[in-house]
Amino acid sequence: MAGFAAVLIVALAGSSRADGPVEILRQVRVPDHTIIAIRFDHASGTASRVVMDEASGKVLHEHTYAGRPQSSSQEFQDAVCIIGSHSGLRSLIAAGAVAEGGFIVDGPSGHPASHRYIQxxxxSPDRQHLLQxxxxxxxxxxxxSARSSFE
Structure with missing residues (x-):
């Protein structure tokens, strides 16, 4: 398993964009000793599917993802932490609000289109009412953005 982690580090270091973080959204170890990873490059705003050799970490194939890959559990957790530190929303979390969803969506008007957004x-704690x-x-x-008035 140590080799598996090393491959991902090599793959990240070998990214074509060194000026911004590349996030691995999901990865699968394949029986043919390759690793398939879906990753998002926050600097370029693009997602890609990468096939790497497990032993060497060499990128065998990289393909730009046509759409937006679904969110990872880490992205969902990061989003909840960001909400928890937001002055207008932290009280809802402290009062027991339940976070659900996690769809990757377009950003609000006026925000960079190349950024990655999660809804x-x-x-409410009993899941009966949508709060925000x-x-x-x-x-x-x-x-x-955050909105609480619903039509």
Missing amino acids: IRLL VALIDLTARMVA
């Missing part, structure tokens, strides 16, 4: 819905819908900019690590 989080905050529900927040769009989190995962690239800038901030709440891009």
